[in-house]
Amino acid sequence: MDYETITLEERDGVATLTLNRPDKMNAMNAQMRAEVQHALKDAGTRARVIVLTGAGRAFCTGQDLGGASASDLDLERILRDEYEPMLEALAHCPVPTIAAVNGPAAGAGANLALAADVVIAAENAYFLQAFSRIGLIPDAGGTYVMPRAMGMAKAMGAALFADKISARQADQWGLIWEAVPDDGFAEHVAGRAKHLAEGPTAAYNTIKRVIRASWDNTEEEQLAMEAREQGACGKTRDFQEGVMAFIEKRPAKFEGR
Template structure:
Protein backbone atom coordinates (compact mmCIF):
# COMPACT_ATOMS: atom_id res chain seq x y z
CA UNK A 1 0.00 0.00 0.00
CA UNK A 2 1.19 3.51 -0.82
CA UNK A 3 1.24 5.82 2.19
CA UNK A 4 1.24 9.62 2.01
CA UNK A 5 1.01 10.81 5.64
CA UNK A 6 3.18 8.11 7.23
CA UNK A 7 6.19 6.03 6.28
CA UNK A 8 6.23 2.26 6.61
CA UNK A 9 9.38 0.20 6.99
CA UNK A 10 9.92 -3.47 7.80
CA UNK A 11 13.41 -4.76 8.48
CA UNK A 12 14.69 -7.61 10.67
CA UNK A 13 11.13 -8.40 11.80
CA UNK A 14 10.66 -4.81 13.06
CA UNK A 15 7.91 -2.67 11.53
CA UNK A 16 8.38 1.07 12.00
CA UNK A 17 5.38 3.32 11.33
CA UNK A 18 6.47 6.98 11.29
CA UNK A 19 3.88 9.74 11.46
CA UNK A 20 5.10 12.02 8.70
CA UNK A 21 3.41 15.42 8.74
CA UNK A 22 6.16 17.37 10.52
CA UNK A 23 4.90 20.72 9.20
CA UNK A 24 1.84 20.35 11.47
CA UNK A 25 3.65 18.48 14.25
CA UNK A 26 2.29 15.17 12.92
CA UNK A 27 -1.31 16.15 13.66
CA UNK A 28 -3.91 13.49 12.93
CA UNK A 29 -6.23 14.01 9.99
CA UNK A 30 -8.65 11.55 8.39
CA UNK A 31 -6.10 10.19 5.95
CA UNK A 32 -3.40 9.69 8.59
CA UNK A 33 -5.78 7.82 10.88
CA UNK A 34 -6.74 5.48 8.05
CA UNK A 35 -3.11 4.95 7.09
CA UNK A 36 -2.02 4.24 10.67
CA UNK A 37 -4.85 1.71 10.98
CA UNK A 38 -3.80 -0.07 7.80
CA UNK A 39 -0.08 0.08 8.61
CA UNK A 40 -0.46 -1.40 12.09
CA UNK A 41 -2.63 -4.23 10.75
CA UNK A 42 -0.10 -4.84 7.98
CA UNK A 43 2.83 -4.68 10.40
CA UNK A 44 1.17 -7.20 12.70
CA UNK A 45 1.25 -9.69 9.83
CA UNK A 46 4.67 -8.86 8.38
CA UNK A 47 6.78 -8.29 11.50
CA UNK A 48 7.20 -9.43 15.11
CA UNK A 49 7.06 -5.97 16.67
CA UNK A 50 5.43 -2.70 15.54
CA UNK A 51 6.89 0.70 16.47
CA UNK A 52 5.07 4.04 16.20
CA UNK A 53 7.17 7.20 16.12
CA UNK A 54 7.09 10.73 14.71
CA UNK A 55 9.04 12.54 12.02
CA UNK A 56 10.69 15.91 12.41
CA UNK A 57 11.90 15.80 16.01
CA UNK A 58 9.52 18.46 17.40
CA UNK A 59 6.54 16.21 18.02
CA UNK A 60 5.45 12.63 18.20
CA UNK A 61 1.91 13.78 17.48
CA UNK A 62 0.15 17.02 18.36
CA UNK A 63 -3.31 15.43 18.29
CA UNK A 64 -6.33 16.14 16.15
CA UNK A 65 -5.64 18.38 13.16
CA UNK A 66 -8.13 21.14 13.87
CA UNK A 67 -7.40 23.03 10.66
CA UNK A 68 -9.02 26.44 10.71
CA UNK A 69 -11.32 27.35 13.56
CA UNK A 70 -14.52 27.37 11.48
CA UNK A 71 -14.09 23.80 10.30
CA UNK A 72 -12.97 22.58 13.70
CA UNK A 73 -16.05 23.99 15.41
CA UNK A 74 -18.31 22.08 13.01
CA UNK A 75 -16.64 18.68 13.39
CA UNK A 76 -18.97 15.81 14.22
CA UNK A 77 -16.68 14.55 16.97
CA UNK A 78 -18.81 11.51 17.84
CA UNK A 79 -18.66 10.30 14.23
CA UNK A 80 -14.93 11.00 13.92
CA UNK A 81 -14.15 9.11 17.11
CA UNK A 82 -16.42 6.19 16.24
CA UNK A 83 -15.49 5.82 12.57
CA UNK A 84 -11.85 6.95 12.47
CA UNK A 85 -10.22 6.83 15.89
CA UNK A 86 -11.80 3.63 17.13
CA UNK A 87 -10.52 1.44 14.25
CA UNK A 88 -7.03 2.92 14.65
CA UNK A 89 -6.92 2.36 18.41
CA UNK A 90 -8.35 -1.15 18.12
CA UNK A 91 -5.78 -2.02 15.47
CA UNK A 92 -3.06 -1.17 17.99
CA UNK A 93 -4.81 -2.89 20.89
CA UNK A 94 -5.54 -6.03 18.87
CA UNK A 95 -2.13 -6.21 17.21
CA UNK A 96 -0.92 -9.81 17.61
CA UNK A 97 2.69 -8.71 18.18
CA UNK A 98 4.12 -6.26 20.75
CA UNK A 99 3.73 -2.56 20.00
CA UNK A 100 6.05 0.26 21.05
CA UNK A 101 5.48 4.01 20.97
CA UNK A 102 8.84 5.77 20.54
CA UNK A 103 7.84 9.28 21.63
CA UNK A 104 10.45 11.68 20.32
CA UNK A 105 8.76 14.99 21.09
CA UNK A 106 5.45 16.51 22.15
CA UNK A 107 2.52 14.12 22.48
CA UNK A 108 -0.62 16.18 22.98
CA UNK A 109 -4.33 15.46 23.10
CA UNK A 110 -5.23 12.50 20.93
CA UNK A 111 -1.53 12.22 20.10
CA UNK A 112 -0.71 11.52 23.74
CA UNK A 113 -3.37 8.85 23.93
CA UNK A 114 -2.29 7.34 20.63
CA UNK A 115 1.12 6.88 22.26
CA UNK A 116 -0.40 5.34 25.39
CA UNK A 117 -2.31 2.79 23.30
CA UNK A 118 0.92 0.87 22.61
CA UNK A 119 2.08 -1.96 24.86
CA UNK A 120 5.28 -0.10 25.75
CA UNK A 121 5.95 3.64 25.68
CA UNK A 122 9.56 4.85 25.48
CA UNK A 123 10.14 8.61 25.39
CA UNK A 124 13.00 11.04 25.14
CA UNK A 125 13.64 12.94 28.35
CA UNK A 126 12.73 16.15 26.53
CA UNK A 127 9.32 14.82 25.46
CA UNK A 128 6.10 16.05 27.09
CA UNK A 129 2.62 14.58 27.35
CA UNK A 130 -0.38 16.91 27.47
CA UNK A 131 -4.02 15.97 27.98
CA UNK A 132 -4.95 19.21 26.25
CA UNK A 133 -8.67 18.56 25.85
CA UNK A 134 -10.10 20.83 28.56
CA UNK A 135 -8.20 23.74 27.02
CA UNK A 136 -10.80 23.68 24.23
CA UNK A 137 -13.79 22.48 26.24
CA UNK A 138 -13.49 18.74 25.62
CA UNK A 139 -12.80 15.57 27.59
CA UNK A 140 -9.90 13.15 27.04
CA UNK A 141 -10.69 10.90 24.10
CA UNK A 142 -8.81 8.51 21.80
CA UNK A 143 -8.79 6.06 24.69
CA UNK A 144 -7.44 8.53 27.23
CA UNK A 145 -10.21 7.97 29.76
CA UNK A 146 -9.41 4.24 29.59
CA UNK A 147 -5.61 4.26 29.63
CA UNK A 148 -4.84 7.11 32.01
CA UNK A 149 -6.36 5.73 35.24
CA UNK A 150 -4.99 2.27 34.49
CA UNK A 151 -1.46 3.51 33.88
CA UNK A 152 -1.05 6.29 36.42
CA UNK A 153 -3.84 5.83 38.97
CA UNK A 154 -7.05 7.75 39.54
CA UNK A 155 -5.55 10.77 41.34
CA UNK A 156 -2.86 11.52 38.74
CA UNK A 157 -5.21 10.76 35.84
CA UNK A 158 -7.88 13.13 37.14
CA UNK A 159 -5.39 15.93 37.72
CA UNK A 160 -3.74 15.47 34.32
CA UNK A 161 -7.14 15.58 32.61
CA UNK A 162 -8.56 18.52 34.58
CA UNK A 163 -5.54 20.81 34.55
CA UNK A 164 -4.16 19.85 31.11
CA UNK A 165 -0.66 20.43 32.46
CA UNK A 166 2.46 19.51 30.58
CA UNK A 167 3.77 16.24 31.99
CA UNK A 168 7.45 15.73 31.35
CA UNK A 169 8.67 12.34 30.24
CA UNK A 170 10.51 11.99 33.54
CA UNK A 171 7.29 12.67 35.46
CA UNK A 172 5.42 10.23 33.23
CA UNK A 173 8.08 7.62 33.97
CA UNK A 174 7.91 8.26 37.72
CA UNK A 175 4.10 8.07 37.70
CA UNK A 176 3.95 4.80 35.75
CA UNK A 177 2.38 6.45 32.72
CA UNK A 178 5.15 5.19 30.41
CA UNK A 179 7.79 2.49 30.60
CA UNK A 180 10.92 4.64 30.44
CA UNK A 181 12.33 8.08 29.67
CA UNK A 182 15.78 7.98 28.12
CA UNK A 183 18.37 10.49 26.98
CA UNK A 184 17.66 12.28 23.72
CA UNK A 185 21.11 11.40 22.44
CA UNK A 186 21.00 7.89 21.07
CA UNK A 187 17.21 7.66 21.46
CA UNK A 188 16.60 5.92 18.15
CA UNK A 189 19.38 3.43 18.77
CA UNK A 190 17.84 2.69 22.17
CA UNK A 191 14.30 2.02 20.98
CA UNK A 192 15.57 0.02 18.04
CA UNK A 193 17.50 -2.16 20.50
CA UNK A 194 14.34 -2.61 22.54
CA UNK A 195 12.37 -3.45 19.40
CA UNK A 196 15.01 -5.96 18.29
CA UNK A 197 14.76 -7.71 21.66
CA UNK A 198 11.02 -8.22 21.15
CA UNK A 199 11.38 -9.08 17.47
CA UNK A 200 13.71 -11.93 18.41
CA UNK A 201 11.60 -13.14 21.32
CA UNK A 202 8.81 -15.73 21.81
CA UNK A 203 6.03 -14.00 19.89
CA UNK A 204 3.22 -16.36 20.90
CA UNK A 205 4.12 -15.91 24.57
CA UNK A 206 4.07 -12.13 24.14
CA UNK A 207 0.57 -12.32 22.67
CA UNK A 208 -0.65 -14.50 25.55
CA UNK A 209 1.06 -12.21 28.06
CA UNK A 210 -0.86 -9.22 26.73
CA UNK A 211 -4.14 -11.10 27.07
CA UNK A 212 -3.40 -12.15 30.64
CA UNK A 213 -2.31 -8.76 31.94
CA UNK A 214 -5.21 -6.92 30.33
CA UNK A 215 -7.78 -9.38 31.67
CA UNK A 216 -6.51 -9.03 35.24
CA UNK A 217 -8.37 -5.74 35.78
CA UNK A 218 -11.75 -7.41 35.38
CA UNK A 219 -11.08 -10.94 36.67
CA UNK A 220 -11.34 -12.38 40.13
CA UNK A 221 -8.28 -14.27 41.36
CA UNK A 222 -9.90 -17.59 40.49
CA UNK A 223 -10.73 -16.37 36.98
CA UNK A 224 -7.23 -15.03 36.48
CA UNK A 225 -5.59 -18.25 37.65
CA UNK A 226 -7.78 -20.22 35.26
CA UNK A 227 -6.86 -17.87 32.40
CA UNK A 228 -3.15 -18.18 33.24
CA UNK A 229 -3.40 -21.95 33.18
CA UNK A 230 -5.20 -21.97 29.83
CA UNK A 231 -2.81 -19.54 28.17
CA UNK A 232 0.25 -21.22 29.67
CA UNK A 233 -0.97 -24.54 28.33
CA UNK A 234 -1.02 -23.06 24.84
CA UNK A 235 2.43 -21.53 25.29
CA UNK A 236 3.73 -24.90 26.42
CA UNK A 237 2.82 -26.36 23.03
CA UNK A 238 4.88 -23.86 21.03
CA UNK A 239 8.20 -24.49 19.37
CA UNK A 240 9.55 -21.43 21.17
CA UNK A 241 8.93 -23.03 24.58
CA UNK A 242 10.73 -26.18 23.55
CA UNK A 243 13.61 -24.14 22.15
CA UNK A 244 13.75 -22.05 25.32
CA UNK A 245 14.06 -25.11 27.53
CA UNK A 246 16.74 -26.70 25.35
CA UNK A 247 18.68 -23.43 25.17
CA UNK A 248 18.51 -23.10 28.97
CA UNK A 249 19.82 -26.62 29.48
CA UNK A 250 22.54 -26.10 26.90
CA UNK A 251 23.46 -22.72 28.42
CA UNK A 252 23.11 -20.81 25.16
CA UNK A 253 20.87 -18.00 23.87
CA UNK A 254 17.52 -19.22 22.58
CA UNK A 255 16.80 -18.96 18.87
CA UNK A 256 13.10 -18.13 18.90
CA UNK A 257 11.10 -18.38 15.69
CA UNK A 258 7.95 -16.71 16.90
CA UNK A 259 5.82 -19.84 16.79
Protein backbone atom coordinates in the same frame (compact mmCIF):
# COMPACT_ATOMS: atom_id res chain seq x y z
CA MET B 1 0.40 0.31 -0.39
CA ASP B 2 1.63 3.87 -0.89
CA TYR B 3 0.91 6.03 2.14
CA GLU B 4 0.72 9.83 2.12
CA THR B 5 0.62 10.75 5.82
CA ILE B 6 2.79 7.97 7.28
CA THR B 7 5.76 5.85 6.28
CA LEU B 8 6.21 2.13 6.93
CA GLU B 9 9.61 0.49 6.84
CA GLU B 10 10.32 -3.15 7.62
CA ARG B 11 13.68 -4.70 8.39
CA ASP B 12 14.79 -7.76 10.35
CA GLY B 13 11.36 -8.35 11.81
CA VAL B 14 10.92 -4.72 12.93
CA ALA B 15 8.25 -2.57 11.28
CA THR B 16 8.67 1.17 11.89
CA LEU B 17 5.49 3.18 11.38
CA THR B 18 6.27 6.90 11.31
CA LEU B 19 3.60 9.59 11.51
CA ASN B 20 4.75 11.84 8.69
CA ARG B 21 3.19 15.30 8.79
CA PRO B 22 6.11 17.13 10.42
CA ASP B 23 4.92 20.54 9.21
CA LYS B 24 1.74 19.94 11.26
CA MET B 25 3.63 18.36 14.19
CA ASN B 26 2.04 15.10 13.02
CA ALA B 27 -1.48 16.21 13.91
CA MET B 28 -3.95 13.56 12.82
CA ASN B 29 -6.50 13.93 10.07
CA ALA B 30 -8.93 11.33 8.76
CA GLN B 31 -6.45 10.04 6.19
CA MET B 32 -3.70 9.53 8.76
CA ARG B 33 -6.02 7.61 11.06
CA ALA B 34 -7.07 5.33 8.22
CA GLU B 35 -3.48 4.80 7.11
CA VAL B 36 -2.27 4.02 10.64
CA GLN B 37 -5.04 1.47 11.04
CA HIS B 38 -4.23 -0.16 7.70
CA ALA B 39 -0.47 -0.23 8.36
CA LEU B 40 -0.88 -1.79 11.80
CA LYS B 41 -3.05 -4.58 10.46
CA ASP B 42 -0.79 -5.12 7.46
CA ALA B 43 2.56 -5.07 9.25
CA GLY B 44 1.17 -7.17 12.09
CA THR B 45 0.90 -10.12 9.71
CA ARG B 46 4.65 -10.07 8.89
CA ALA B 47 6.70 -8.21 11.47
CA ARG B 48 7.57 -9.44 14.96
CA VAL B 49 7.44 -5.97 16.54
CA ILE B 50 6.03 -2.61 15.45
CA VAL B 51 7.58 0.72 16.44
CA LEU B 52 5.32 3.78 16.22
CA THR B 53 7.04 7.16 16.14
CA GLY B 54 6.82 10.65 14.66
CA ALA B 55 8.76 12.53 11.99
CA GLY B 56 10.42 15.79 12.93
CA ARG B 57 10.34 17.28 16.41
CA ALA B 58 6.96 15.95 17.59
CA PHE B 59 5.41 12.56 18.14
CA CYS B 60 1.82 13.68 17.54
CA THR B 61 -0.14 16.73 18.65
CA GLY B 62 -3.56 15.11 18.35
CA GLN B 63 -6.49 16.12 16.20
CA ASP B 64 -5.74 18.46 13.30
CA LEU B 65 -8.06 21.39 13.95
CA GLY B 66 -6.77 23.52 11.10
CA GLY B 67 -9.36 24.75 8.62
CA ALA B 68 -12.38 23.49 10.54
CA SER B 69 -14.86 25.43 12.63
CA ALA B 70 -15.98 23.95 15.92
CA SER B 71 -19.57 23.71 14.71
CA ASP B 72 -18.50 21.59 11.72
CA LEU B 73 -16.83 18.88 13.81
CA ASP B 74 -18.95 15.83 14.60
CA LEU B 75 -16.66 14.64 17.36
CA GLU B 76 -18.76 11.63 18.32
CA ARG B 77 -18.70 10.31 14.76
CA ILE B 78 -14.98 10.98 14.35
CA LEU B 79 -14.15 9.15 17.57
CA ARG B 80 -16.46 6.23 16.82
CA ASP B 81 -15.64 5.75 13.14
CA GLU B 82 -12.00 6.87 12.90
CA TYR B 83 -10.22 6.86 16.26
CA GLU B 84 -11.73 3.71 17.77
CA PRO B 85 -10.80 1.40 14.84
CA MET B 86 -7.25 2.80 14.83
CA LEU B 87 -6.83 2.37 18.60
CA GLU B 88 -8.29 -1.13 18.49
CA ALA B 89 -5.86 -2.08 15.72
CA LEU B 90 -3.01 -0.94 17.96
CA ALA B 91 -4.30 -2.58 21.14
CA HIS B 92 -5.10 -5.88 19.43
CA CYS B 93 -2.05 -6.05 17.17
CA PRO B 94 -0.76 -9.66 17.32
CA VAL B 95 2.85 -8.55 17.88
CA PRO B 96 4.37 -6.22 20.50
CA THR B 97 4.06 -2.52 19.81
CA ILE B 98 6.44 0.20 20.99
CA ALA B 99 5.54 3.88 20.99
CA ALA B 100 8.84 5.71 20.55
CA VAL B 101 7.82 9.17 21.73
CA ASN B 102 10.46 11.43 20.24
CA GLY B 103 8.81 14.74 21.14
CA PRO B 104 5.54 16.31 22.29
CA ALA B 105 2.56 13.95 22.51
CA ALA B 106 -0.57 15.97 23.09
CA GLY B 107 -4.30 15.33 23.14
CA ALA B 108 -5.25 12.26 21.16
CA GLY B 109 -1.59 11.97 20.19
CA ALA B 110 -0.68 11.30 23.81
CA ASN B 111 -3.40 8.68 24.08
CA LEU B 112 -2.35 7.06 20.81
CA ALA B 113 1.10 6.56 22.33
CA LEU B 114 -0.36 5.24 25.60
CA ALA B 115 -2.37 2.62 23.68
CA ALA B 116 0.87 0.87 22.65
CA ASP B 117 2.18 -2.07 24.66
CA VAL B 118 5.37 -0.26 25.66
CA VAL B 119 6.03 3.49 25.68
CA ILE B 120 9.63 4.73 25.52
CA ALA B 121 10.05 8.50 25.59
CA ALA B 122 12.99 10.78 24.96
CA GLU B 123 13.72 13.12 27.87
CA ASN B 124 12.73 16.14 25.79
CA ALA B 125 9.27 14.66 25.19
CA TYR B 126 6.16 15.40 27.19
CA PHE B 127 2.56 14.21 27.45
CA LEU B 128 -0.29 16.69 27.54
CA GLN B 129 -4.01 16.04 28.03
CA ALA B 130 -4.84 19.34 26.38
CA PHE B 131 -8.57 18.77 26.00
CA SER B 132 -9.90 20.97 28.82
CA ARG B 133 -8.06 23.94 27.30
CA ILE B 134 -10.64 23.92 24.51
CA GLY B 135 -13.63 22.78 26.54
CA LEU B 136 -13.39 19.04 25.90
CA ILE B 137 -12.72 15.88 27.90
CA PRO B 138 -9.82 13.47 27.29
CA ASP B 139 -10.74 11.04 24.55
CA ALA B 140 -9.08 8.40 22.37
CA GLY B 141 -8.88 6.16 25.42
CA GLY B 142 -7.37 8.73 27.79
CA THR B 143 -10.01 8.35 30.49
CA TYR B 144 -9.50 4.58 30.38
CA VAL B 145 -5.72 4.31 30.34
CA MET B 146 -4.68 7.13 32.66
CA PRO B 147 -6.44 6.05 35.89
CA ARG B 148 -5.26 2.48 35.40
CA ALA B 149 -1.68 3.49 34.64
CA MET B 150 -0.99 6.23 37.19
CA GLY B 151 -3.94 6.28 39.56
CA MET B 152 -7.05 8.41 39.98
CA ALA B 153 -5.34 11.42 41.58
CA LYS B 154 -2.76 11.93 38.82
CA ALA B 155 -5.26 11.16 36.07
CA MET B 156 -7.77 13.68 37.40
CA GLY B 157 -5.14 16.39 37.75
CA ALA B 158 -3.78 15.75 34.28
CA ALA B 159 -7.27 16.06 32.80
CA LEU B 160 -8.42 19.11 34.79
CA PHE B 161 -5.26 21.22 34.76
CA ALA B 162 -3.94 20.13 31.34
CA ASP B 163 -0.37 20.51 32.59
CA LYS B 164 2.54 19.10 30.67
CA ILE B 165 3.79 15.78 32.06
CA SER B 166 7.50 15.45 31.34
CA ALA B 167 8.90 12.16 30.16
CA ARG B 168 10.66 11.75 33.51
CA GLN B 169 7.43 12.39 35.42
CA ALA B 170 5.55 9.95 33.20
CA ASP B 171 8.21 7.34 33.95
CA GLN B 172 8.12 7.95 37.70
CA TRP B 173 4.30 7.88 37.80
CA GLY B 174 4.06 4.59 35.90
CA LEU B 175 2.42 6.10 32.84
CA ILE B 176 5.17 4.84 30.51
CA TRP B 177 7.85 2.15 30.56
CA GLU B 178 10.92 4.40 30.48
CA ALA B 179 12.34 7.83 29.71
CA VAL B 180 15.80 7.85 28.16
CA PRO B 181 18.31 10.56 27.23
CA ASP B 182 17.79 12.31 23.92
CA ASP B 183 21.28 11.36 22.81
CA GLY B 184 21.12 7.75 21.78
CA PHE B 185 17.31 7.63 21.89
CA ALA B 186 16.98 6.08 18.43
CA GLU B 187 19.67 3.51 19.19
CA HIS B 188 18.01 2.61 22.49
CA VAL B 189 14.63 2.09 20.82
CA ALA B 190 16.27 0.03 18.08
CA GLY B 191 17.83 -2.20 20.73
CA ARG B 192 14.52 -2.69 22.50
CA ALA B 193 12.81 -3.48 19.19
CA LYS B 194 15.55 -5.96 18.24
CA HIS B 195 15.10 -7.75 21.56
CA LEU B 196 11.39 -8.22 20.91
CA ALA B 197 11.87 -9.10 17.24
CA GLU B 198 14.14 -11.97 18.27
CA GLY B 199 11.90 -13.17 21.08
CA PRO B 200 9.08 -15.72 21.47
CA THR B 201 6.41 -13.94 19.45
CA ALA B 202 3.61 -16.36 20.28
CA ALA B 203 4.28 -15.89 24.00
CA TYR B 204 4.37 -12.11 23.54
CA ASN B 205 0.96 -12.23 21.87
CA THR B 206 -0.39 -14.21 24.81
CA ILE B 207 1.21 -11.87 27.36
CA LYS B 208 -0.52 -8.92 25.70
CA ARG B 209 -3.94 -10.57 25.76
CA VAL B 210 -3.70 -11.94 29.30
CA ILE B 211 -2.45 -8.73 30.90
CA ARG B 212 -5.05 -6.61 29.12
CA ALA B 213 -7.79 -9.06 30.17
CA SER B 214 -6.77 -8.67 33.83
CA TRP B 215 -8.42 -5.24 33.95
CA ASP B 216 -11.84 -6.84 33.57
CA ASN B 217 -11.42 -10.32 35.09
CA THR B 218 -11.89 -11.47 38.65
CA GLU B 219 -8.89 -13.12 40.29
CA GLU B 220 -10.44 -16.54 39.72
CA GLU B 221 -11.07 -15.79 36.05
CA GLN B 222 -7.54 -14.49 35.63
CA LEU B 223 -5.99 -17.56 37.25
CA ALA B 224 -8.03 -19.82 34.98
CA MET B 225 -6.98 -17.80 31.93
CA GLU B 226 -3.32 -17.99 32.98
CA ALA B 227 -3.50 -21.77 33.29
CA ARG B 228 -5.25 -22.18 29.95
CA GLU B 229 -2.91 -19.88 28.04
CA GLN B 230 0.20 -21.23 29.75
CA GLY B 231 -0.82 -24.69 28.61
CA ALA B 232 -0.95 -23.43 25.03
CA CYS B 233 2.44 -21.71 25.34
CA GLY B 234 3.90 -24.94 26.68
CA LYS B 235 3.11 -26.61 23.37
CA THR B 236 5.03 -24.12 21.22
CA ARG B 237 8.36 -24.71 19.54
CA ASP B 238 9.70 -21.60 21.27
CA PHE B 239 9.10 -23.18 24.68
CA GLN B 240 10.99 -26.28 23.60
CA GLU B 241 13.84 -24.13 22.32
CA GLY B 242 13.85 -22.01 25.48
CA VAL B 243 14.16 -25.06 27.71
CA MET B 244 16.93 -26.58 25.57
CA ALA B 245 18.83 -23.29 25.54
CA PHE B 246 18.56 -23.09 29.33
CA ILE B 247 19.85 -26.64 29.77
CA GLU B 248 22.66 -26.10 27.27
CA LYS B 249 23.53 -22.69 28.76
CA ARG B 250 23.27 -20.80 25.47
CA PRO B 251 21.09 -17.98 24.12
CA ALA B 252 17.75 -19.17 22.79
CA LYS B 253 17.03 -18.85 19.06
CA PHE B 254 13.30 -18.26 18.98
CA GLU B 255 11.36 -18.71 15.76
CA GLY B 256 8.30 -16.85 16.99
CA ARG B 257 6.16 -20.01 16.92
